[in-house]
Amino acid sequence: MKLLIFFGLVLLIIAVHQLMRVIELSREFKKTKEWQVSDSDNAFNGKLMLTVGVLFLGLLLWQIDRWQDNSLPSAASVHGLKIDSLWNINMWIITIASILTNGVLFYFAYRYSGRKANKATFIAHDNRLEMAWTIVPAVVLAGIIIFGLKYWNEITDRSSDPNKITIELYAKQFDWTARYAGKDKVLGQTDYRQISGSNDVGMDTLDAAGNDDVIIKNEFHIPKNREIEFKMRSRDVIHSAYMPHFRAQMNCVPGMVTEFRFTPNKTTAEMRKDPYVIQLMAGINEARKLQNKEAVEFDYILLCNKICGSSHFNMQMTIIVDTEKDYNDWIAKQKAVKTLAAKL
Amino acid sequence: MANAHSENITEHAGHHDHVHDHEEHHESLVSKYVFSMDHKMISRQFLITAIIMAVIAMTMSIIFRMQLAWPGEKFGFINAMLGDKWGKDGILDPNMYLGLVTIHGTIMVFFVLTGGLSGTFANLLIPYQVGARDMASGFLNMLSYWFFFLSSVIMLSSLFIDDGPASGGWTIYPPLSALPEAMSGSKLGMTLWLISMTLFVVSSLLGGINYIVTILNLRTKGMKMTRMPLTVWAMLITAILGVLSFPVLVSCVVLLICDRSLGTSFYLSDIYIGGRPLDNVGGSPVLFEHLFWFLGHPEVYIVLLPALGISSEVISTNSRKPIFGYRAMIGSMLAIGFLSFIVWGHHMFLTGMNPFLGSVFVFTTLLIAIPSAVKAFNYITTLWKGNIQYTPAMLFSIGLVSSFVTGGVTGIILADSTLDINVHDTYFVVAHFHIVMGLSAIFGMFAGVYHWFPKMFLRMMNKKLGYLHFWLTFVCAYGVFFPMHFLGLAGVPRRYYTNSNFPMFDNLVDINEIVTVFAILGALAQVVFLFNFFYSIFRGEKAPQNPWNSNTLEWTTPMANIHGNWPGPLPVVHRWAYDYSKPGAERDFIPQTVPLADGEHDGGGH
Numbered sequence: 021m022k023l024l025i026f027f028g029l030v031l032l033i034i035a036v037h038q039l040m041r042v043i044e045l046s047r048e049f050k051k052t053k054e055w056q057v058s059d060s061d062n063a064f065n066g067k068l069m070l071t072v073g074v075l076f077l078g079l080l081l082w083q084i085d086r087w088q089d090n091s092l093p094s095a096a097s098v099h100g101l102k103i104d105s106l107w108n109i110n111m112w113i114i115t116i117a118s119i120l121t122n123g124v125l126f127y128f129a130y131r132y133s134g135r136k137a138n139k140a141t142f143i144a145h146d147n148r149l150e151m152a153w154t155i156v157p158a159v160v161l162a163g164i165i166i167f168g169l170k171y172w173n174e175i176t177d178r179s180s181d182p183n184k185i186t187i188e189l190y191a192k193q194f195d196w197t198a199r200y201a202g203k204d205k206v207l208g209q210t211d212y213r214q215i216s217g218s219n220d221v222g223m224d225t226l227d228a229a230g231n232d233d234v235i236i237k238n239e240f241h242i243p244k245n246r247e248i249e250f251k252m253r254s255r256d257v258i259h260s261a262y263m264p265h266f267r268a269q270m271n272c273v274p275g276m277v278t279e280f281r282f283t284p285n286k287t288t289a290e291m292r293k294d295p296y297v298i299q300l301m302a303g304i305n306e307a308r309k310l311q312n313k314e315a316v317e318f319d320y321i322l323l324c325n326k327i328c329g330s331s332h333f334n335m336q337m338t339i340i341v342d343t344e345k346d347y348n349d350w351i352a353k354q355k356a357v358k359t360l361a362a363k364l
Numbered sequence: 365m366a367n368a369h370s371e372n373i374t375e376h377a378g379h380h381d382h383v384h385d386h387e388e389h390h391e392s393l394v395s396k397y398v399f400s401m402d403h404k405m406i407s408r409q410f411l412i413t414a415i416i417m418a419v420i421a422m423t424m425s426i427i428f429r430m431q432l433a434w435p436g437e438k439f440g441f442i443n444a445m446l447g448d449k450w451g452k453d454g455i456l457d458p459n460m461y462l463g464l465v466t467i468h469g470t471i472m473v474f475f476v477l478t479g480g481l482s483g484t485f486a487n488l489l490i491p492y493q494v495g496a497r498d499m500a501s502g503f504l505n506m507l508s509y510w511f512f513f514l515s516s517v518i519m520l521s522s523l524f525i526d527d528g529p530a531s532g533g534w535t536i537y538p539p540l541s542a543l544p545e546a547m548s549g550s551k552l553g554m555t556l557w558l559i560s561m562t563l564f565v566v567s568s569l570l571g572g573i574n575y576i577v578t579i580l581n582l583r584t585k586g587m588k589m590t591r592m593p594l595t596v597w598a599m600l601i602t603a604i605l606g607v608l609s610f611p612v613l614v615s616c617v618v619l620l621i622c623d624r625s626l627g628t629s630f631y632l633s634d635i636y637i638g639g640r641p642l643d644n645v646g647g648s649p650v651l652f653e654h655l656f657w658f659l660g661h662p663e664v665y666i667v668l669l670p671a672l673g674i675s676s677e678v679i680s681t682n683s684r685k686p687i688f689g690y691r692a693m694i695g696s697m698l699a700i701g702f703l704s705f706i707v708w709g710h711h712m713f714l715t716g717m718n719p720f721l722g723s724v725f726v727f728t729t730l731l732i733a734i735p736s737a738v739k740a741f742n743y744i745t746t747l748w749k750g751n752i753q754y755t756p757a758m759l760f761s762i763g764l765v766s767s768f769v770t771g772g773v774t775g776i777i778l779a780d781s782t783l784d785i786n787v788h789d790t791y792f793v794v795a796h797f798h799i800v801m802g803l804s805a806i807f808g809m810f811a812g813v814y815h816w817f818p819k820m821f822l823r824m825m826n827k828k829l830g831y832l833h834f835w836l837t838f839v840c841a842y843g844v845f846f847p848m849h850f851l852g853l854a855g856v857p858r859r860y861y862t863n864s865n866f867p868m869f870d871n872l873v874d875i876n877e878i879v880t881v882f883a884i885l886g887a888l889a890q891v892v893f894l895f896n897f898f899y900s901i902f903r904g905e906k907a908p909q910n911p912w913n914s915n916t917l918e919w920t921t922p923m924a925n926i927h928g929n930w931p932g933p934l935p936v937v938h939r940w941a942y943d944y945s946k947p948g949a950e951r952d953f954i955p956q957t958v959p960l961a962d963g964e965h966d967g968g969g970h
Contacts, residue, residue: 040899040903044903047905053824053905054824054826054827054828054905055824055825055826055827055905055911056827057753057754057755057827061754061827061831062752062753062754064754065754065759065831066752066754068835069762072835072838072839076766076842079846080846083846083847083850087847087850087853087875088850088853090850090853090854090871090872090875091850091853091854092786092853092854092855100786103782103783103785103786106780106782106783107777107783107786110776110777110780110783111777113776114773114774114776114777115773117769117773118769118770118773121740121741121744121769122766122769122770124744125743125744125747125762125765125766125769126766128744128747128748128750129747129752129762132683132747132748132749132750132751132752133752133754134684134750134751134752134753134754135751138751139684139751139945139952140683140684140685140749140750140751140944140945140952141685141749141750141945142685142686142944142945142946142947142968143685143686143688143745143748143749144686144688144689144690144942144967144968145688145689145690145691145692145968146688146689146745149745150689150692150738150742153737153738153741154734154737154738157733157734157737158734161730161731161733161734161776164730164776164780165726165727165730165780168726168780168781168782168783169723169726169727169781169782171782172719172722172723172726172781172782173719173723175782175785176719176722193546193637212634212635212636212641213636213641215636215641222636252716255635255636255637256539256543256546256635256636256637257537257538257539257540257543257546257637258537258539258540258649260714260789262789262855262857264786264855267785267786268785268786269714269785269786269788269789270714270716271714271715271716273648273649273650273715273716274539274632274633274634274635274649275632275633275634275635275645275646275647275648275649276633276648276650276716278715278716300871303871304867304868304870304871306871307870307871307873308867308870311864311870311873313867313870316867321866321868323857323866324857325788325789325790325857326537326789327462327532327533327537327540327859328540329540329546329547330458330459330462330547330548331458332462332859332860332861333458333859333860333861333862333863333865334865336865336866
């Protein structure tokens with residue numbers, strides 16, 4: 021078999037070589053050189069520019085129409101809704117700008133494709149035109165900056181809500197741990213030198229504030245309509261806590277505590293009844309059927325979004341948003357660290 | 365005054381080179397083809413090295429794209445490329461996946477689009493277009509190539525070691541890259557990466573200093589700064605960016621080497637790994653990120669500006685019109701160059717950096733959109749009322765304008781910290797920078813190769829194969845990168861070995877398959893280019909003196925690669941480079957060496 025491929029390749033090379041010889045010999049007799057651009061070359065490429073341009077913009081719209089149904093559902097957090105509205109406005113602006121600019125580019129490429137008989141018009145510059153397309157983008161960008169920064173300040177505002185819940189997200193290769201501040205609303209201090217098999221997140225055993233902390237693996241619960249203050253830490257390398265449904269993301273950096281806050285506004289159960297989510301999950305389950313996987317229900321998720329090693333692609337934790345009452349029932353059932361701390 | 369001074373220098377260099385001409389028979393093979401100090405030979409060396417590197421990096425991308433579209437499928441191709449260790453049974457190993465992603469990025473950004481693009485065209489065009497006999501220092505120029513070569517060899521050698529190549533992403537954030545316990549790619553592979561990049565920076569600095577000095581001092585008589593072609597302006601600004609920013613990468617790398625080998629704690633603190641706590645306390649990975657992106661962002665423009673310079677030249681020549689707004693083009697390149705130094709923080713909105721600092725970077729970053737928009741509109745207006753000649757170079761230049769716009773607008777989203785929160789590090793970003801930086805720069809590079817091939821190899825490339833190459837490449841490029849936006853909108857993170865562990869991504873399989881199919885087709889289309897390129901070097905039609913009827917000085921030299929470029933005295937420049945289709949002129953181009961007629965204004969004035 022390999023021998024056959026080898027001989028096939030040799031024959032192909034000989035064929036190409038002979039073909040090129042013929043072309044090389046024939047070009048001696050031609051008046052115009054192969055590399056010279058003729059009017060028909062220009063017309064051909066000009067038409068292709070228009071065709072491909074139209075196809076490109078058409079397919080762009082087709083993709084938006086078809087694939088945006090795969091996008092994340094609308095935000096499940098208070099600030100996320102603002103991000104979504106800003107996102108939509110900016111997307112409109114850039115989509116229109118892109119279609120117009122590309123459209124004019126492809127049209128000119130077609131319209132002004134060259135002919136021997138034609139001559140280009142000598143236009144070196146035009147101050148009014150140039151002012152126009154300096155000022156218009158500047159004004160649009162000013163608007164984009166002002167709204168962007170307004171929301172950014174609101175999202176990153178550190179003023180404290182007394183009713184907030186504080187949760188630490190602790191990242192390590194390759195899983196997540198959530199630690200709740202407990203009744204005293206204060207997370208116990210940590211010391212990475214005290215990490216051991218029974219003290220996974222490195223709690224400082226001398227700090228009494230840690231006694232009522234609650235440590236959760238696999239999936240964690242948060243209530244709707246309460247501000248959640250996440251404190252992020254990492255044990256080994258940089259990770260990133262990405263909670264796409266809430267429009268939340270923050271890196272977890274060894275040696276630092278970073279933070280991100282949001283207020284969820286839809287419970288997991290409410291989300292599962294959302295018409296868009298039902299349609300999205302139908303699509304997902306249809307695809308899963310083809311891949312011989314069982315059907316699933318919608319869940320919020322926390323995933324790692326900063327390259328962190330060989331299993332980076334599988335570092336996840338499920339998030340459940342409950343009603344206030346369900347959350348209180350759930351948290352009451354969780355064991356505080358106390359027992360662990362006492363043993364230490 | 366400055367011109368009179370530079371004239372002395374060039375004349376001196378001229379005499380020097382005439383002596384060389386007589387000795388040409390004695391020139392050995394080694395000094396002509398290997399350790400050459402001639403800018404034209406060095407330019408060809410850079411180009412061919414870059415093409416080899418690009419083929420390797422592209423093949424890597426095909427391997428990991430196959431894994432992403434059909435995770436867990438067995439491919440004989442993957443096994444044949446990677447062997448049993450990394451491609452057992454034809455399935456890509458997860459560690460090697462990260463290695464391929466890392467080295468693909470490193471090679472494309474640094475070796476192809478920085479070393480390859482600047483190295484090839486700055487070396488070829490600067491002496492030719494400013495009217496100099498050669499670079500200011502031929503010896504440093506030669507060293508620049510050989511450091512580049514050595515650094516390429518070291519980078520490639522890291523693919524063949526037992527632990528695998530560096531795998532922490534091309535941004536090599538510590539602690540992942542600092543600790544051998546964190547991943548196997550952070551062992552010897554990372555060391556080789558760091559050595560290779562340090563040598564690369566040496567190469568880049570030697571080249572950059574040479575480019576700046578040559579442009580400032582060796583311009584021929586009459587070549588005022590405001591008469592220089594935009595290619596030379598672009599190369600000048602690129603070189604300045606490189607000289608100012610690459611040393612910061614070296615300091616960043618040196619501190620990382622110290623952390624890795626000498627037990628220092630510049631980037632490390634409070635780490636428990638491999639079953640034990642480390643002693644390092646007090647460092648911060650965020651420091652690394654600041655240092656890295658202080659290079660990393662200007663680097664984007666180091667990649668892009670030469671391509672924009674090339675396309676300015678090609679679009680003007682082939683529209684048979686002056687470039688629209690020559691001074692605005694220079695002004696916007698200067699503005700982009702300056703701003704590129706104060707925007708690095710937009711890569712770091714979510715690193716734990718103070719959010720207020722983030723807002724400052726939002727502001728500066730969005731400012732860059734203004735000069736970029738000016739450039740895009742000026743290109744389009746250059747086409748307006750032109751008489752477009754569709755050479756393959758012209759096609760690629762128009763492709764560049766399209767990708768520059770399409771990829772540029774999504775930058776407005778990503779520069780906005782509020783909107784960045786949810787698409788940061790997703791495929792939306794991958795789509796954005798591949799289109800705006802990758803495609804634009806590679807299209808610019810192709811445009812340059814097709815346009816100046818006659819100057820480099822004295823023969824012509826085949827036009828029809830060039831057309832085929834462009835149209836396949838253009839369609840496939842958008843087919844690969846445009847759908848990635850939608851993966852980003854669905855929240856798919858980049859650098860995932862497979863998306864199949866998350867039910868929420870299961871409906872995206874078809875998008876991933878489309879992307880991979882286009883990637884494979886696009887890669888095959890490059891075979892057309894490779895054949896055309898290497899075939900034409902040896903058997904292409906002989907090139908005439910000025911095939912594109914262009915104004916710039918390189919087309920006034922004879923079609924022979926001689927030392928000193930011009931056999932007689934250096935040409936004298938009388939006008940800017942863009943007198944195409946000037947009213948009253950006999951032909952539709954007036955070379956820069958033609959004196960101004962009575963009452964004729966220079967620089968586009970009537």
